Every structure is written in C-alpha cells, then in structure tokens.
Amino acid sequence: MSSQPRPELLGLAPEMVENVIKQVSERRDLSNVRLACKTLERHAANELFRDVLISPLDQHISSWNSISQQDDIRQIPRHAIIHTQSDIEDHGLGNYRESEEVSEDFEGAVAALSRFPNLDSVEIGFTPECVGADEQLYQEVTESASEREDMLELIFRAIKDRAEDKKNRKIRKLTIINLQNYPLRDFTSSDLFRDVMGQIQELHISMTQEYNEHGPDHDYTKIELQTFPAYLCSDWLAPISANLKVLSIYHRTDNWGPFPGYFDPSGISFPQLETLALGYYTLAHDNDIDWILAIKSLRKLILHNCMIASWLCIDSENMAAWKPRTHDWTKMPDQDERSWGEKFLYHGKWSQNLDRIAGSLPNLVDFRFHSGSMDEDTYGVENRDRCGVQIFPQRYVCFDNGILPTHWMEADDAGEVEGWMVELAEELEEKLVLNKHEENFEADQNSLDALLERLKSRK
Structure with missing residues (x-):
C-alpha cells in the first residue's frame, strides 16, 4: 500500500x-x-517585529532604536507598545515599586515614532498605583497624575508629528492600560489631543483608581470617583464617537457605572460602532443599558465581569455627597437607631436585560457574557476576545460601604453573598432572596439561550 x-x-x-x-x-x-x-x-x-516595545529600560530603548534604523525591518511593525515604566504589572497591595527616571534617550526614541511608517496601533501602559487630587505627603507612587499627563503629551506629540508625513499610516487604534481616573482637562481640551483622537477608530481603555490598603473606606470618598465618569463621556468619548468602530472600557479591578459618579453616555451617538466591550460595568437601574441598545450598528457585544447591583448599603455621608440615582431601588428599613447607612434592594434581573438585547440590536451576531479572574489571566481589556458566554454565579453583586478591603462583595461559586442583607433577612418576616444566582438561574439561562439562538439564525 x-x-x-x-x-x-x-x-x-x-x-x-x-x-x-x-x-x-x-x-x-x-x-x-x-x-x-x-x-x-x-x-x-x-x-x-510585528510589535515593537519600548520602556525606560536601556535594553528596550536599544532594541527599539536598532529596529527603527534598519530600513527593511522598520517597515514591518504595525503595533507600538510604550510602557512608561519597565514594569507595569500589578504586584498587589503593600509592594513598593522602584521609580525609574525617564531619560532623554527614552523621550527621544518615543519622539521618533515616525521611523515606523506602517504603524496603525499604539498601546500606552502606565503603572496601576496612583494618587489623586488630595495626595498626602506619606503617599508614594511611581507616577503622579502630572507625570502621567506629561507622558501622554509626549506620546500624543509623537503621533501627531508622525502624521505630518503622508507616507505614514495613520494611527487608528489606541489602547491605554491603567488610565488613572483623574480628569486632565487641559490635556483633553488641547489641539494636540483633538488632532490625535480625531483619527482614532478603535479605543480601548483600562481604568485604574487610587487605592489605600489602610483606608477605612477603600478610597471611595475620593473626588475622582465622582467626577471621572462624566469627564470620560464628555472629553474622551463624545469628541470621537462619530468615528468609533470599536470601543472597550474596562476597570482594572472594581465595579463601576452607577456610583459614586454615574456613567451616562446616553447623549452620545455611536453611528459606526460595531464592537463594544465592557469590563466590570455594573447595572443598578432599569435604564442603564439603554445607551447600549441605542447603538443599532452593534455587531459584537462583550460584557466581561459585568454585574447587577442587587443589594446596596451606602454611608449616609456618601449618600449626601454622591447623590446616587435611587429610582428603581427599594429602600429597606433601618435595623436600629444607630444605623450609619441607607440600605436598598434593586430587583433587576439579567433575563430582562438579555431579552432586551435580543430584541433591540438587529445587527448583533456575537455576544459574550462571562466572568474572568485576574489570577487566571482571563480578565482585562487585553483579554476581551477571550471572554466566553455562560451564566456565571457572580452576575449579581452587593455593595456594602462598611466592608473591607472592597465594598463590592461578589458571590461565591454557589451564588451566596455575605453582607448586611443576611442579618436583615433574619429580622424581616417577609422572605428576602439572598441567592440571586439560584433564584434567577432558570430565567437567565433561558433568556441567554434564546439570545444566542437568535444570533445563530442571523449568521
């Protein structure tokens, strides 16, 4: 044979x-x-040489310069990765990161971005630790807010200068890892910012926020948490929304959306947006997904670690400062006269949202809905396309202002959530559902199956 x-x-x-x-x-x-x-x-x-990387590390600067000076090789790179420090990994709380001086050699190499004519994508990576407007003398971080702004200006200037040569490809894709939730209004109102962002069709943002491991409130009194969501909409999204085809907004570690500052892009039109990825975006009102359902051009929707805030306990002082939107919330009775916070229930269900997604986005053909642990390297804006689709137990979450180290308490793998609701349930004569995963599993699964079946028929 x-x-x-x-x-x-x-x-x-x-x-x-x-x-x-x-x-x-x-x-x-x-x-x-x-x-x-x-x-x-x-x-x-x-x-x-598809990707080129530079950081303040001498080895990275030397490699970057070497590639940029070889006429045949410098034509190859399509994606430039610029790390503001040689190490931008999250090493956990309590770890001190040595600061590196940003040398003239590093600045000069970044400024020579035009040496790579076929680049169409730039990724900027900052360190995850940061401090905001009320920085204290005892707080030390590798990069202050002003240093981050200086670095953004350096890179944006290099992108703009590069665009003056018509032979160079335009930068259409911008990724920012660990963008601090600190409004840089002078920068985002500048001609430099508008010129660069006006060319962007893909924007991927991973946000980070100040975190003090010894703080009694997980830094939730920081003013940036109240002001950044509106600033993100007005200064980053609205000016380029007409051109965007792909948008990702992730938070590195924490739930975001309903408060301390309300994320409300409902007044922004995204006429060309085809792919939207959200990480740790959290719903707490019936209309929180209206802005998503208004994007009729959407073909791919990724909800990565996205949850519904079902139980909410907010400190009385924070209630006054944040002025959260409490429509759709049911106020619960105080357990005693010394109660320090206000407690609410939100009865929203994923089945309702999944049904609305199925019926309101006529061009959608790809839907992802799953959780991913940072420890498993499955979560993060860089892993958005690795997000699967599954009804996961953590999709209903609790916010408790009195719990550390994080106020956002996720359910365990059985859907059980600890918190103030457990004690309240024992005092109330009426039944208080504590396991939303178990209570809503069948309805949520049926809605997800129906959504996926509809998308399958469209393909």
Whole structure:
C-alpha cells in the first residue's frame, strides 16, 4: 500500500506557511527560523517585529532604536507598545515599586515614532498605583497624575508629528492600560489631543483608581470617583464617537457605572460602532443599558465581569455627597437607631436585560457574557476576545460601604453573598432572596439561550 508523500513546508501556499510560523511563540525560535532560508526569514521577521516595545529600560530603548534604523525591518511593525515604566504589572497591595527616571534617550526614541511608517496601533501602559487630587505627603507612587499627563503629551506629540508625513499610516487604534481616573482637562481640551483622537477608530481603555490598603473606606470618598465618569463621556468619548468602530472600557479591578459618579453616555451617538466591550460595568437601574441598545450598528457585544447591583448599603455621608440615582431601588428599613447607612434592594434581573438585547440590536451576531479572574489571566481589556458566554454565579453583586478591603462583595461559586442583607433577612418576616444566582438561574439561562439562538439564525 502506497501513501501520499507529506508536502514540504515551502511547498505549501504562502498563507499556510505564514500561519505555521505564527504558531512559533518563542522569540528565540523565531530568530532561528530567520536563518533557515529567505522565504522563512520573511515570514519569521514579520512575526518577530510585528510589535515593537519600548520602556525606560536601556535594553528596550536599544532594541527599539536598532529596529527603527534598519530600513527593511522598520517597515514591518504595525503595533507600538510604550510602557512608561519597565514594569507595569500589578504586584498587589503593600509592594513598593522602584521609580525609574525617564531619560532623554527614552523621550527621544518615543519622539521618533515616525521611523515606523506602517504603524496603525499604539498601546500606552502606565503603572496601576496612583494618587489623586488630595495626595498626602506619606503617599508614594511611581507616577503622579502630572507625570502621567506629561507622558501622554509626549506620546500624543509623537503621533501627531508622525502624521505630518503622508507616507505614514495613520494611527487608528489606541489602547491605554491603567488610565488613572483623574480628569486632565487641559490635556483633553488641547489641539494636540483633538488632532490625535480625531483619527482614532478603535479605543480601548483600562481604568485604574487610587487605592489605600489602610483606608477605612477603600478610597471611595475620593473626588475622582465622582467626577471621572462624566469627564470620560464628555472629553474622551463624545469628541470621537462619530468615528468609533470599536470601543472597550474596562476597570482594572472594581465595579463601576452607577456610583459614586454615574456613567451616562446616553447623549452620545455611536453611528459606526460595531464592537463594544465592557469590563466590570455594573447595572443598578432599569435604564442603564439603554445607551447600549441605542447603538443599532452593534455587531459584537462583550460584557466581561459585568454585574447587577442587587443589594446596596451606602454611608449616609456618601449618600449626601454622591447623590446616587435611587429610582428603581427599594429602600429597606433601618435595623436600629444607630444605623450609619441607607440600605436598598434593586430587583433587576439579567433575563430582562438579555431579552432586551435580543430584541433591540438587529445587527448583533456575537455576544459574550462571562466572568474572568485576574489570577487566571482571563480578565482585562487585553483579554476581551477571550471572554466566553455562560451564566456565571457572580452576575449579581452587593455593595456594602462598611466592608473591607472592597465594598463590592461578589458571590461565591454557589451564588451566596455575605453582607448586611443576611442579618436583615433574619429580622424581616417577609422572605428576602439572598441567592440571586439560584433564584434567577432558570430565567437567565433561558433568556441567554434564546439570545444566542437568535444570533445563530442571523449568521
């Protein structure tokens, strides 16, 4: 019995050869592939130099400059990654990060962004720790708000200068990792900001906020939490909404949306938006997804670690300062005269939202709804396309101003949530549902199945 000879790699179609080379993940192996022959050298080089990275680290600056000075290689990169410090990973609370000086060599290398003519994507990565307007002398972080602004100006200037050469591709995709929730109004009202953002069609933002591990309130009294959501809408989204085709807004670690500042983009039109990804976006009112349902062009919707705030206990002083929207909330009785906060229930269900998504977005063909742990490296704006679709137990969440280290208390894998509601349930004669996952599982699952079936028929 004879067998067909296996085709040699170079005898395959170029597209197949390219795909084989893309499976080689180690940079050292790709470097070795370049030595094999001219055909494989071209494919390996395209994979090896597709992304270019720079940080204040001398090694990164040297590599960046070397690539930018080779006429054949500098044509390859499509995505530039600019880290403001050599290490921007989250090492957890209590870890001190050594600050690195931003040298003239680093600034000069970033300014020479025009040396890469085929770039169409830029990613800016800051460190996750930050302090805001009421910075105290004892608080030390690697990058202050003003230093972050200086870095944004440096990079945006390089992008603008690069655009003056008509032979260069335009930067259409911008990703910002650990964007501090601190309004930089002078920067975002500048001609520099408008010129760069006016070309952007894809915007991916991962927000970070001040966090003091010894703070009694998880820094929820910080003014930025109240002012940033409206600023994000007015200064970042509204000016470019007409051009956006892809938008991602994630918070690095915390639920956001209903308060301390209310995220309300309902007055913004997104006529061309096809993909929307939201991370830790939290619903607490029946109309919180109206702005999403108004985007009729939407084809892909990712709700990553998105939840419904079912139980809310807010400190009385915070109630006065935040002025949260309490429509759709049921106020619960005080347990005693010394009660320090106001307690509410919100009866919204995911089944209702999923039904509305199915009926209101006529062009939607791809829907993702899942949770992902930072420890498992499945959550984050960079992992948005890894989000699956599943009814997860943590989709209903509790906010309790009196609990540390985080006020947002997620359910366990059985859907159980600890908090003030447990004690209240024991005092009330009427039944108080404590396991929203279990209570709503069948309805939520049926609505998700119906949504997915509808999307399947559209494909």
